Amino acid sequence: MGDFWTYNTRIVLAGATLLGVTGGVVGVFALLRKRALVADVVGHAALPGVAIAFLASLLLGGPGRDEPLLMLGAAVAGTLGAATLTLLGRFTQVKEDAAMAIVLGVFFGLGAALFRVVQNAQGGGAAGLNTLLFGKIALLVRTDVLLFAALAAAALAVCVLLRRELALLCFDPEFSASIGRPVLLLDLALSALIVSVAVTGMQSVGLILVVATLVTPAAAARFWTDRLGPMLWLSGTIGGLAAAAGVLISASGEKLAAGPLIVLCGSAAFGVSLLFGPRRGVVARTLRERSVRQAALKGGSSPAYGGSD
């Protein structure tokens, strides 16, 4: 156990778990506001920001791999991507899915091109493209983890404090505006939360899979409950457990990357929920449909809900 349970593993475990919890909680609102894929766009759009931050650090005589600076670059570029998406939707007739594909493609293409420059300038030394694409959580050091932890905790606190207003925004934005809530500001706050999860989540699972840390726990949690409060708890728990399990499996096994394992653990939780969730799960629905059919065959009335449609 000595080899496996190192100080670094514990650091990584703590950081990844916190990122998982935050992703799960923010993901609930992203999902309910139908913004889940925005996280994907933000993650990809962050790439040129990282490249530019890297080059800037080199030009200033820095090490290139200056973690806070890279995260700042990622956050700025990710925010620009999200803003471009919003502007395209508001001022042009481009449909939302097309706008997402366009923004993702333009930013990611630019980022990939810039990374060639980085690698040429650096001789391929430090941050390879791969660690950004698939995460590099095993390489994290204590100061990195503290930085992510602070960001994740802040995002979590905002979610908890604003949960009621965010819920109203997701359910009925027009009513929210009609009682005088600043809907645009609330939407921006939600975007900022998604950006912060995407930028920190890039460190654990990489930018390609970061969308999964937002969407999967929330979608899994929805199968178990019809209420927002329990859904937030469940989603945060699933996100945290998946991250912890991914890190532990990775640390115990040979040459298994933590990022993909975290996402696979979350997907497993989703699979179980999809099958066995009460009322919404596949098994429960099949059983219910069968009992309705049998009741109909017997000529009895079906166990319908109170409603007529």
Add this chain to the structure above:
Amino acid sequence: MPPAPPAADSSVGPRSDGDAPPLRVSDLTVAYHRKPVLERASCTVPAGSLTAIVGPNGAGKSTLLKAALGLIPAATGGATFWGQPLKKVRGRVGYVPQRSEVDWDFPITAAGVVEMGLYREIGWLWPVGSSHRARAAEALGRVGLAEFAHRQIARLSGGQQQRVFLARALVQGADLYLMDEPFAGVDAATERAIVDLLHELRDAGKSVLAVHHDLSTVPEYFDRAILLNKTVRAAGPVDEVFTAEVLKEVYGGRLAVLDSSLSGGSPSPLGGAPLDAVD
């Protein structure tokens, strides 16, 4: 000594805030992608009245409500409430959006939706207290849904969902209600319940402005009507406005619908006589 000016008495109800009506829309123009959907519309909703907005599809009925509430930007004109900008009297104005505009699969109970009507009063960070829950439960009772309080909203019928929306507005305790198609796609029981509720509100001195699409029930349900087609074509008490000529003018050639829906009404609408409000 000059006579003292009449004191601003805060205990007086909504009818006596000077002479200004609960809602005055003036010169309102709204455009989507540069295409005007509403042009220089002006109308008022007097205190203690039930007013229907009617007009063909795309006439700008919902747009009028939304622009009056500032939910969509107006190109010209605007609305005042009791002579004041909405900001100053927001707590006195309730809005019931179209039922089809929200996702009813949302993880929330009927009581949870109704509590949303209290968020403004509760504030951003304070918890929903037991008195708030009691008021939400009472509002659900008023629309006949007491036993459905803890049911998730997807498992309510369309009519029940509409009544949840009305309960959310009721709990706001507003003096003026703007309702977007409250009768759309509801069952007969719900329709009856909504009509009773409207009359109850009017009897309590409140005012309602509702988008309504069923011409045949306008005279029975409402006191006043605003006929809209891009702009206000006619407005006033139903027995003055709701005549065959005016309707024909507003709806163009599509009067076939009218003929059938109004047949059986007391004086023939096609004779040009005003339609009596059936009461």
